[in-house]
Structures are given as C-alpha cells and as structure tokens.
Amino acid sequence: MADPRGFVTFARRVAPYRPVAERLSDHRDPATRAGEGLVREQASRCMGCGVPFCHSGCPLQNLVPDWSELVRTGRFEEASARLHETNNFPEFTGKLCPAPCEEACVLALNSDPVTIKQIELAIVERAFAEGWVRPRPAAAASGRAVAIVGSGPAGLAAAQQLARAGHAVTVFERDEEPGGLLRFGIPDFKLEKRLIDRRVDQLMAEGVRIEVGSSVGSAVSADALAARFDAVLLATGAQRQRTLDLPGARLRGVEPAMTYLTARNRHVAGASSGPAAITAAGKDVVVIGGGDTSADCLGCAVREGARSVTEVAHGPTPPLRRTPLQTWPEWPFLLRTYAAHEEGGVREWEVEPTAIAGADGAVRAVHGRRLADAGIATGDDVVFAADLVLVAIGFAGVEPDPVYQQLGVALQDGRVTAAAGGGTSVPGVFAAGDCVRGADLIVTAIAEGRAAAARIGARLGRRVAAPAA
Numbered sequence: 122m123a124d125p126r127g128f129v130t131f132a133r134r135v136a137p138y139r140p141v142a143e144r145l146s147d148h149r150d151p152a153t154r155a156g157e158g159l160v161r162e163q164a165s166r167c168m169g170c171g172v173p174f175c176h177s178g179c180p181l182q183n184l185v186p187d188w189s190e191l192v193r194t195g196r197f198e199e200a201s202a203r204l205h206e207t208n209n210f211p212e213f214t215g216k217l218c219p220a221p222c223e224e225a226c227v228l229a230l231n232s233d234p235v236t237i238k239q240i241e242l243a244i245v246e247r248a249f250a251e252g253w254v255r256p257r258p259a260a261a262a263s264g265r266a267v268a269i270v271g272s273g274p275a276g277l278a279a280a281q282q283l284a285r286a287g288h289a290v291t292v293f294e295r296d297e298e299p300g301g302l303l304r305f306g307i308p309d310f311k312l313e314k315r316l317i318d319r320r321v322d323q324l325m326a327e328g329v330r331i332e333v334g335s336s337v338g339s340a341v342s343a344d345a346l347a348a349r350f351d352a353v354l355l356a357t358g359a360q361r362q363r364t365l366d367l368p369g370a371r372l373r374g375v376e377p378a379m380t381y382l383t384a385r386n387r388h389v390a391g392a393s394s395g396p397a398a399i400t401a402a403g404k405d406v407v408v409i410g411g412g413d414t415s416a417d418c419l420g421c422a423v424r425e426g427a428r429s430v431t432e433v434a435h436g437p438t439p440p441l442r443r444t445p446l447q448t449w450p451e452w453p454f455l456l457r458t459y460a461a462h463e464e465g466g467v468r469e470w471e472v473e474p475t476a477i478a479g480a481d482g483a484v485r486a487v488h489g490r491r492l493a494d495a496g497i498a499t500g501d502d503v504v505f506a507a508d509l510v511l512v513a514i515g516f517a518g519v520e521p522d523p524v525y526q527q528l529g530v531a532l533q534d535g536r537v538t539a540a541a542g543g544g545t546s547v548p549g550v551f552a553a554g555d556c557v558r559g560a561d562l563i564v565t566a567i568a569e570g571r572a573a574a575a576r577i578g579a580r581l582g583r584r585v586a587a588p589a590a
Contacts, residue, residue, distance in 0.1 A: 127165025127193070133233035134159060141464050145424055148309040148389050150216075151460040157195075160243040163236045164192040170227050174450045175237065178225030180568040181207045181214075185222060185237055192240055201248035204241065209278045209567060210320055212249075213303065215242030216312050218564045219413075219457070225450035229443070249319065256326035259287035265581040268293060268350040270337045270524065273301025274563050275554025276356030277320070278570030279577075280329045286578050286585045290329045291350070295336040297392075301358055303563075305383045308417050310424075310460070314390065338524030346528075352549050352577045353528065355537060356570060359555035361520045365409065365512045369477030374484035378414050378513035385421045401427040405506040407487045408432045409474055410513030413459075418511045420461030430466035431505050433489065438470040472503060477510060484510050516560040535559070543573030551577055 136155035138144070144151045167189035175185040184203055191200035204211050215238050226234035248254045265288050269276045272294040284290045298304055300317045325331065335341050346353050362377045364370070376399050384398045401422035408415045408422075411434025422430045439456035448454075462468065471492040478486045484507050491501040518535020519525070530545045530552065531538040536559055543551040553573035554566040578585030 127162060128168050128228055128232070128235075131162050131166055133166070133236060134163060135236055135239050138460055138463070144310065144460075145464055148424065150313055151310055154246070155239050155243050157243075157247075160240055161193055161195065164189040164240050166228065167193070167235045168228060174225045174227050175222040175235075176225075177450055178221035178223075178452075180562070180565045181571075183207050183222065183241070185235075188244060189235065189237075189240060192244060197244060197247045198251065198253050200244045201253050204244050205248075205254075208241075208564075209281050209571070210274065211241050211245040212316050212320075213274060213312065214238075214564050214567070215245060216316070217307065218562060221452050221562075221564075224448075224452055230445050230449055254323065256323050257285060258327045259285055261287055262289065263287035263581065265289070265351045266291070266349065267352045267354065267577060267581075268337075268346045269354045269356055271301060271356035271358060271554075271556075272299035272331060273303060273356060273358050273554060273566060275566040275570035275573075276301070276354070277324065278567045279354055279356065279553060279574040281324055281327065282571055282574035282585045283577060284324065284328045286574075288578070288581060292329060292331045293335045293337045293341060294331060294333045297333055298390075299331050299333060302360070305386050306360075306379055308382065308385065308421055309389050310420055311417065338522050338527055343524060343527030347549075351581055352551065354543065354573055354577060355524070355528070355530070355545075355550070355552040355556055356554045356566075356573075357519055357522070357524070357537075357556045359516050359518050359536065359558075359560045361517045361535060362512070363514045363517050365474075365477075365514065367474055367476055369479055369484070370512075372477055372479040372484045373482050374479075374508060375477060375510045375512065378408070378410065378418050378511045381511050382414070382417055382421065385425075399509070401425045401430075401509055403428055404508035406430045406509045406511065407505050407507040408511045408513055409487070410434060410515070411436060411468070411470065412513065412515070415511075415513040416459045416461045418513055419466045420459075420464060422509075422511075423461070423465040427509075429506070432466060432468045433472050433474060433487065433505065434468070434470050435473045435492065436470065437492075469503075469505075477507075484508065516555075518559060519556050541572070542576035543569065544576055549580070 136153045138151045169186045173186050188200040188203045220238045222237050223234040267290050269292045272292050280290045381399045402425045406422045406427045408418045415432050472489045474489045476488045487505045487507050489503050529547045537552040537556045539545050539552040539557045543553045551573050553569040575585045
C-alpha cells in the first residue's frame, strides 16, 4: 500500500513518452501506460484537503480526493464509479484537458501538484479493461424525443444523460463519422479515434441514435425537427476560424490550421482527403499562433516529413517556472510544452508577422518584426522561409449556417445566446458548449452538455440523473 502521507514521501512522477523516433513513425499516443504501482503512489500524494480547491478548477466538479483515495487503496472499480458520477468521458479529459484542477491543487502552493490527469486516465482505462464500463439503458421510455445537433463532447454528453433518463435521443452530425473536433480536429497522436468509437458504441447500446451526414438547416430542416422532437439541443461548436489580415494572406499555400488538421485526420483514418489535400511533406512550414492548435499542426507536419517547422507567436515568452503565491488557484501564464515540441520544430515568441511574401502566386516567406516584452517593436526584422503557412490564431464563433435562423435563436458576437443551463429565447430549443461560450475546453463542453441535459429533462418532466458508467 502506498504511504498515506505520499505528498511528503513521493515526488511528482508521470509515465514517460515513447522515444521520439518511434512515435514519429506512427500516429499513436506518444505516452506509455502508467502502471498500477505508479498510479497508486501518485494518488497517495493527494492530501484529502478539507476544502479541495481542485474542485474550483474543474468545470465538472470532479471528486478528485474521493477517487484518489480509492486508487491509493487499490479500489479501482469504486474509483471508476465515483469518477463517472461527474464525467461521462474521463478518457477524453484525461488525454486532452489542460488540467486546471492540477493548477488549483493545494499541493501546488509549495510543491508539484498531484498527477490528477494521469490518475483519471488510469482509472478509466482499467475500467474498460475489466469490463466495468457497460451500457446502461433506461429501464423505461419517457415517450419524449430530443434532437441534438452536433456530436462533439457537449452533444455526446447530453445525449448519454438524456438517453439514460429514458428519452429517445437522435444526434445529427454533418460529417461522415461522429465526434466533431474530437475526430476531425484533434490528431490521433493526441486522441486515438478508437477511444471515440468505444464510447459511441456504448451510447448506441444505450439507445442513442446517431445520423451522420445529416446537416441540420440544409439536408434536415428546422421545421422537420420541430415536427419530430419535443426539444432540440444545439451543440454545433465554434469552428469559424479567425482570418489573417496581412499583405499576402491570400497567397496559395496560406491555409487555415483546422483545414490542414481535418485533412490529416481523414488521411490517417484511411479516408480520401481529396486530390488537393494540404501537405507539409518536404516543405518549410510556418505556423502562426502559439496555442494547442499550432502544436497539433507541428506534430502533424513533422510526421509528414516537413523540411522545417516554425511556430510564430506574437505574445511574450511565457515563464518557465510557476509563481503559485501570485497566481494560485487561477490558471497561470506559463510555458506549456507538449509532446510535439520534443519532436522537432522551432518556437519563436514575441514576433509580430507583418507580411507574407510570395512568387508566382504562392507563398515563399513570412516577414515579421521582433517585439519587446511590453509588445513594443524593437525594430529588428525577421524572415522565415515558408512553402506552407498554417494560420492557428483562434476561432471567432459559430460558422455561418441556416440552422440558427431557422430555429429563431439569437446570435451575439458569433455565439448562440443562451442562459445558464442552455435555455434560449425559443421554447424547446437549447444550446451548449462552444457554440455558446466560444472555443473552450473539452471539460467545459462536457459540463455544459450535462447541464443542458438536466434543463431539458426538467422541461420534459423526467429528471436527468448522473449514474455511474
């Protein structure tokens, strides 16, 4: 048994990544599996705080001290039940969430925080391996039907909650497979698609119907939804990408990052990406942006065999070390290094792109100027060779789509206007996730999907509970 005073005895440890050369040869998860001994050791570092601030950092209010103690004592099945009380898809958050819970961990004030994500992922993987995650269909049908538009984490979480309450749920997805950005925006090396497939299988076994290739607003009208369903939930995401306003931004070879990532995901899945699919192979690639999406582009480009990859961000160079007494329990400004950053490429901070140069209509270079920490130009000009420029500067809200007008919902600043719990000004129409908040965390999307499901359940007269997996 791990020492119950593990926060005194053990240092923070996580399972290592696979060797760079090995993981560059495939698109699988770069991380190795954390063994039971390591996971139980790290769970013992949880201090079981009287006021667990990890809850304040987690939109799902995950019961971290509870399942950490169960893992410490080897009670993984109970830990799985406790984990699934608040989170429908802990393997998604265990892989993709930046873990604001860890930044809010009280132990982070004078040490390294508990490896919450690692413990969470170990619990759910053990649960699948042991067969503890099973379909849990409702005992009786409610006789009410709900349509969900979009099959990302918000839509799927809401679908599961509503189906388990006995409602007939149909999820409409415009793409050829369910998952939204989980499937087509996030590379396999960050989330292997088999993880999505096994959850989709579970949802379908619980009675959720998923109609792919169904674009609500065009192929399926809002009037048709109103005729068939008692409530509609919009979980359409916020995939309208910000555009680059620079001289040369319309040159051939300047592409939105998500367009590139979507094509790569389809290619890795063995699907046709079209004859004009974007490729980084053999090219000098510049990624404009310094966030998660730019790191995803970097990882894909080096796996394709790009000649060079440079990430260019205009913000100040983040600090390497935490200053918890100044920031805790809030999310700190800190240099975040992902597995992709170990695999190749260069990161350039404090550079403001000024123009994109080209020849014969195609991009050849990105011009910029260096900035001081205060955002003031130093006067130093820089030039980065580029055959492909990927624009990863964020998202501006929902994409233009007739579904919003057809349903009569209001949009403001590119987002659906909705109250807490997802209610819109249109009776029976709800919204959740990024389409309401703008681009946000996967953990927030799941939380909003659950909240909307509860609100819909209350309207339909059957409470939506949160049973175990």
